[in-house]
Amino acid sequence: MDRLVAAIDIGGTSIKSALVAEDLHVVHTLRTPTRRLGGDPRGSVDVAQIVELIDELRGKAGDATVVGVGVAAPGIIDERLGIARAAVNLGWRDLPLRDRLTEAAGIPVALGHDVRTGGLAEFTVGAATGVRNAMFMPIGTGIAAAVLVDGHRLDADGYAGEIGHIVVDPGGQVCGCGTLGCLETVASAAFIARNYSERSGKTVDRAADVAAAVMAGEPDAVAVWARAVDGLADALMTATTLLAPEIVAIGGGLSESGDTLMTPLREALEGRLAFQRMPTLVRAKLGDNAGCIGAGILAWQAAA
Amino acid sequence: MDRLVAAIDIGGTSIKSALVAEDLHVVHTLRTPTRRLGGDPRGSVDVAQIVELIDELRGKAGDATVVGVGVAAPGIIDERLGIARAAVNLGWRDLPLRDRLTEAAGIPVALGHDVRTGGLAEFTVGAATGVRNAMFMPIGTGIAAAVLVDGHRLDADGYAGEIGHIVVDPGGQVCGCGTLGCLETVASAAFIARNYSERSGKTVDRAADVAAAVMAGEPDAVAVWARAVDGLADALMTATTLLAPEIVAIGGGLSESGDTLMTPLREALEGRLAFQRMPTLVRAKLGDNAGCIGAGILAWQAAA
Numbered sequence: 001m002d003r004l005v006a007a008i009d010i011g012g013t014s015i016k017s018a019l020v021a022e023d024l025h026v027v028h029t030l031r032t033p034t035r036r037l038g039g040d041p042r043g044s045v046d047v048a049q050i051v052e053l054i055d056e057l058r059g060k061a062g063d064a065t066v067v068g069v070g071v072a073a074p075g076i077i078d079e080r081l082g083i084a085r086a087a088v089n090l091g092w093r094d095l096p097l098r099d100r101l102t103e104a105a106g107i108p109v110a111l112g113h114d115v116r117t118g119g120l121a122e123f124t125v126g127a128a129t130g131v132r133n134a135m136f137m138p139i140g141t142g143i144a145a146a147v148l149v150d151g152h153r154l155d156a157d158g159y160a161g162e163i164g165h166i167v168v169d170p171g172g173q174v175c176g177c178g179t180l181g182c183l184e185t186v187a188s189a190a191f192i193a194r195n196y197s198e199r200s201g202k203t204v205d206r207a208a209d210v211a212a213a214v215m216a217g218e219p220d221a222v223a224v225w226a227r228a229v230d231g232l233a234d235a236l237m238t239a240t241t242l243l244a245p246e247i248v249a250i251g252g253g254l255s256e257s258g259d260t261l262m263t264p265l266r267e268a269l270e271g272r273l274a275f276q277r278m279p280t281l282v283r284a285k286l287g288d289n290a291g292c293i294g295a296g297i298l299a300w301q302a303a304a
Numbered sequence: 305m306d307r308l309v310a311a312i313d314i315g316g317t318s319i320k321s322a323l324v325a326e327d328l329h330v331v332h333t334l335r336t337p338t339r340r341l342g343g344d345p346r347g348s349v350d351v352a353q354i355v356e357l358i359d360e361l362r363g364k365a366g367d368a369t370v371v372g373v374g375v376a377a378p379g380i381i382d383e384r385l386g387i388a389r390a391a392v393n394l395g396w397r398d399l400p401l402r403d404r405l406t407e408a409a410g411i412p413v414a415l416g417h418d419v420r421t422g423g424l425a426e427f428t429v430g431a432a433t434g435v436r437n438a439m440f441m442p443i444g445t446g447i448a449a450a451v452l453v454d455g456h457r458l459d460a461d462g463y464a465g466e467i468g469h470i471v472v473d474p475g476g477q478v479c480g481c482g483t484l485g486c487l488e489t490v491a492s493a494a495f496i497a498r499n500y501s502e503r504s505g506k507t508v509d510r511a512a513d514v515a516a517a518v519m520a521g522e523p524d525a526v527a528v529w530a531r532a533v534d535g536l537a538d539a540l541m542t543a544t545t546l547l548a549p550e551i552v553a554i555g556g557g558l559s560e561s562g563d564t565l566m567t568p569l570r571e572a573l574e575g576r577l578a579f580q581r582m583p584t585l586v587r588a589k590l591g592d593n594a595g596c597i598g599a600g601i602l603a604w605q606a607a608a
Contacts, residue, residue, distance in 0.1 A: 149460050165578070
């Protein structure tokens with residue numbers, strides 16, 4: 001009989017889930033609005049919804065047996081102990097999610113951090129395969145990194161890889177974390193849109209609009225974009241100095257701007273390095289399926 | 305019959321070596337001037353000297369059998385493949401030292417990077433034991449770090465942990481690596497002495513003299529020291545954001561200034577952190593024996 005795993009990528013507004021085959025082929029996908037306790041949009045995400053999703057995926061598996069579950073979630077996620085320590089967007093604190101779901105589902109469950117799980121997918125079947133040292137850095141509303149060193153994915157009790165909070169603009173704007181001048185304040189998609197709106201007086205919601213204005217040579221857009229590229233190059237130089245990735249895969253919404261981002265970023269990083277080895281900078285490959293595929297890999301590992 | 309290992313810590317001017325018991329007790333130590341090929345002080349360090357040292361240590365072992373050798377060396381050291389890729393101070397480039405010594409000695413040999421090997425000792429029997437995430441940062445002529453994440457020591461083909469070359473003073477002084485404003489330019493013992501000499505007009509050779517002037521409240525010394533502490537706190541904040549050590553052990557000559565360094569550094573780091581977890585900052589415990597004890601640990605692992 002065929003075997004499948006259930007992969008679930010929990011976001012603050014929607015949950016992506018899928019059945020994943022052992023060759024990591026995605027068999028069936030669902031997208032469901034995230035349900036909060038008491039229907040309160042600021043309430044905690046309802047764990048019962050995850051249990052129901054596992055049942056629903058089992059129903060879709062037909063003759064195949066679902067032998068494991070992988071769950072990816074944002075925040076401070078302790079993968080080793082299976083605990084969501086501080087998932088602010090989901091309203092979870094010190095939640096032993098792995099054990100709760102294992103008990104409910106009766107099959108092995110693995111819990112992973114969304115970005116690190118996406119990294120696992122990019123390192124395994126995505127844009128950064130075949131090397132022992134790599135980084136996956138999605139740039140969206142926030143910026144974080146999944147880091148592979150010596151073939152080992154860094155976790156550090158869920159605290160590793162917070163590259164979005166390296167300070168690149170000392171004394172600059174206040175970041176969401178409270179620190180001044182974090183990488184996110186110059187280079188996250190949200191701040192790029194905001195910084196351009198403030199500078200130009202033209203309100204835009206999306207970094208993609210700024211990228212389009214860069215292509216058109218609009219000076220305010222060019223300046224905001226150059227500041228973002230400089231910040232990203234500073235942060236990547238630091239990461240290269242400490243962690244020496246051979247490949248850096250850039251993902252998230254901002255990577256959709258393609259060469260408008262990648263070409264100047266590659267140049268800026270190369271210009272900063274001395275003895276450090278220059279990583280190959282590429283666009284991530286798996287898009288927003290990375291989290292689900294990575295959760296599928298975790299599920300297969302848990303089921304083994 | 306008793307078993308021992310030979311531990312050898314190669315420096316540019318002298319070589320420390322020791323016989324180390326399985327409980328990591330140091331049985332016998334030697335210190336030997338480093339010998340260069342052709343007697344030229346800029347020549348390559350003579351590998352034959354290492355072979356002779358192994359023989360000499362075997363001679364001192366008496367009835368005990370020497371069952372393995374551990375060697376620590378500075379530079380870019382690939383521990384996995386046992387190759388000294390670029391040990392500038394020793395004049396070595398792509399030298400397969402592990403295989404050369406294994407052949408000559410006829411027993412298992414392990415090669416390690418001096419700082420990472422010192423870190424292994426501090427993580428095992430020194431100031432940073434009992435945790436899965438830690439950092440050892442010796443501050444001397446240069447600054448580097450050994451990093452433990454999830455119980456795994458980061459290597460990255462020998463490139464990991466070059467914290468001395470994180471930029472903390474953009475556009476500042478030229479570092480030995482060619483980059484402007486690396487941590488070393490404000491906080492290495494060498495630069496602290498030089499920066500104070502330039503600022504005060506009083507030539508000192510050692511950072512310890514600057515620390516003494518700080519204790520005496522001398523304003524130039526206080527300013528140079530504060531700049532060093534700020535740079536160290538910036539770099540440790542970055543390392544904490546990416547790697548989340550639970551303990552940071554500060555070693556090297558500068559750590560001998562004790563609370564003059566540790567107290568303001570602890571405060572400055574604490575003041576910088578937002579969501580990151582604050583590491584315990586302590587002085588390293590093993591002094592300049594760390595490299596030898598770590599080489600002994602590597603040797604025991606190789607002999608196992």
